[in-house]
Amino acid sequence: MKRILIIDDAATVRLYHRTILQDAGYEVVEAINGVEALEKALAQDFDLYIVDVNMPKLDGYGFLRELRHSNRPQVPAIMVSTEATASDRKRAYAAGANLYLIKPTRPEQLVAPIALLLGGEEEA
Template identity: 65%
Template sequence: MAQRIFVIDDAATVRLYHRQILEGAGFEVHEAINGIEALEKVLLASTPFDLYLVDVNMPKQDGYGFLRELRQLDIRQAPAIMISTEAQAIDRVKAWEAGANFYLVKPIKPDALLGYVHLLLGAGGTA
């Protein structure tokens, strides 16, 4: 069964970009446009997700907020990658405290994204 990746980003373009790359590699991709919608989907999901890609900057609830709440849920926890832009350096400590496991800087090249995603899913390397 395909591994399930949850892409949380307010920009539709970014979601589509990630979706195309990840689906192209055979992953099942789910989307949410902010932290609140994402939490709902996590709670409603019949199977827990295997990996989260979380944008830092979102309306309503940002990436930090989402991760903090996600990590308090009693579900099978999975790795989360935070995604920031180069202009806005991520606050590493804040990200780690919120519950991120890694972060990447937008725009992420497809091979790099797939490389890290594969590794974080324990699916071996890509390159």
Template identity: 60%
Template sequence: MSRILVIDDAATVRQYHRGTLESAGYTVDEAMNGLEAIEKVLQSPYDLYLVDVNMPKMDGYSFVRQLRGMQVHQAPAIMVSTESEAHDQTMAYQAGANLYLCKPAKPQALLGYVAMLLGRKTP
């Protein structure tokens, strides 16, 4: 089963995404910021990353940039943010994100994108 790391400083957002993803059969782990996420990636890389943009210690853009420079399995990264300006999306793609979604991500849409990026049938 695919392993997904949800990275967000808000516990309620992590729980929301965890519930949505686990209901579709994914194994989910959580990190509170990019720095904690890097530590988890070094222990065991994931199949997909769901990344908030604005976080303390290491923001989402920095996490994805660092991830892309690491010698680990390069899994898809979905950036999820309240920031909806075009330059925010551009920055996410320049950092190495595969997709940019605005919060709150609707469960069915999120699951569809996750399935697509993982090469699975839509749940």
């Protein structure tokens, strides 16, 4: 089963994403900020990351930059944010995001690109 780490400081957003992803057949782990996420990402293997931008301690950009410079296997990361400007998108891709989605996301907006990024191996 593919493992996804959801990183968001809002419990309601984590629950929403968790429900969508578990219903699609993924195993989900959560982190409440970039520091906790980095600790989990360096200790365990994940197949994909869903990353919020604005978080305390270490924001999504910082998390991705640290992750991309680590010696961990480099897997896809989707940045999900309320920030909708072109410069936010550019910063996300520069930090190492594979996709940038604007909140709130509909279930199909999340599940379809994840299936593509993971090679279409989602478990139904």
